[in-house]
Amino acid sequence: MPDQGTAAVLAGGPPSRFTRAYGGVIGWLRSRTLATRAALAILLVYVLLGLLGSLLVPYSPTAFDMMVPLNAPSWQHFFGTDGFGRDVFSRVVAGTSTILILSVSATVWAVGVGVSIGLASGYRGGRPDEFVMRGMDVLMALPTLLLALLILTWLGSSKPNLIFAIGVVFVPKSARVARSAVLSLRKLGYIEAAKLRGDHAGRILLFEVLPNVRDVVGVEFCVRFAYSLLLISSLGFLGLGVQPPEPDWGQMISEGRNYITLAWWIVMFPALAIGILVVAVNLLADGLWQDRTRLQSARIL
């Protein structure tokens, strides 16, 4: 059921001055479910922390202070200190920008390449398509984490390699999603029309196909982003992700693991930071998907 916001947008009711100025964003936001809006708010907080984190932290996230090892959370150290006396709060906040930048870059390249391959392959069809998709199947024949581990063992761990590895792991999945989206469009009238008009394939893909699969790509981006977050922090946890001394949530959890019976806070706060972020991204992906089906049915009606 479309709520009032959606209904107004769909009905194209008379816009006030305010909605004319901000209608796009506000209308979009109002037509979202509460869960989607909450997810966006949480993500906004993370982005702000990522951008302004270095101004907010009370201590250096990497400086050892052997006078205060394993201090419990207090007003001096909100989240306590770790085995080297580093401030856990500062490290959690400083880790925000690292993981956001890494996951966004990895997702952009994985979804960008994957969607391009999927669209081109699905649009072309026939033998080449078959060949490309079998290649993608082989890449998917290894479990995600295993493939990422092997690539990073081969290349060595650094940020560019991390982004590259995650891209390789996720490209086939994005390609599959994009391919199945384009298959349903291929025989439609406007594509045929563009072909008859003499447009070349690249132009059709860019101006006819891509705009019509943008919902799918948007949801795919969110889903991949959530998986990238998981994979990057998991690799950090296994010691093949972000390398010390730079703070990373996964790596903090594996370091804190040794102190877990003495100092729960070293593990708990980065764990919550990852957990809340991943749940928010999943909520957003879910919400976008539901809105898509809902708006589609509204359009048909």
Next chain:
Amino acid sequence: MSFASFILRRLAFLVVTLLVVSVLIFSLTQVLPGDVATMILGIMATPEDLATLRQQMGLGRPAVVQYWDWLSSFLAGDLGISTRFKRPVASLLADRLVNSAKLASAGLLLAIPGGLALGVIAGLRHGRTVDHVLSGFTLFAAAMPEFVTGAILIVVLSTWLGWFPPFSAIEPGMGLIDQVHRLALPAVSLNLVILAYMLRMMRASVIEVMGSAYVHAAVLKGLPRRMVIFRHVLPTALGPTLNVIALCIGWMAGGLVIVESMFGYPGLGRLLVFAIQNRDVPLIQAISLVVAGIFAFANLFADLLHRFLDPRTRDA
């Protein structure tokens, strides 16, 4: 296409996939920085010793020949010698594989029936409170990475409440109760995601099947509700969900690596991390190939089961 020829085609596809994967694994690991001979003999070895060992191991030969040797001895059951443990990889793997299987099955026994049952309940009560509660739960459970679930479980149930041990190393002579006690936390962290996925899938397909014409027909011709659900809804609704089980087993391969590291559990995943940290090439290759094999067979099994259960795909 008959069922038999379908199986044959899928088996052929599986063999080809595994071959390509083995090439991938071999080429990724064989070009690792660091020389295998140096790793075995240590940095104090003389150049002559190194040269002899390289000669013995055939490291100077073309990659294709090395690959063929590796694959053929692998298929003959000779997985090589671990450079770090100085023991045959096969015997190392066997112990760890049993441990991992124990952990995985302990969790799956909980997650699959649990997920299916809860999914059916949510699906049949679509839109009511039970459904909302369960759907809310899956949203959190499916999103959490295993080490986060694990960390939170350890802190709450072990550090704060002291109900479970914080590490889960199991020793050979342990009693069953002790083993279950140790396995509980890692098994739950490993399978929470899977439980959530099963629930989600089962719910979605129950809702879909309940809305289909043939179920309406069954209801309208006066079949009792129990009969409609067990005879007509569940077998069809199970199909897509069983495919998810295979995906879950693949997911589990990654999950095991994480959970075993988190809980210090002596399984295959932890061995892999150890092998990677020590650049133990034969061990990395063997574990990767074994995991890929298990993954491929899980996928095959799910396909076959799906085809077997859903009459539409069987007769098509």
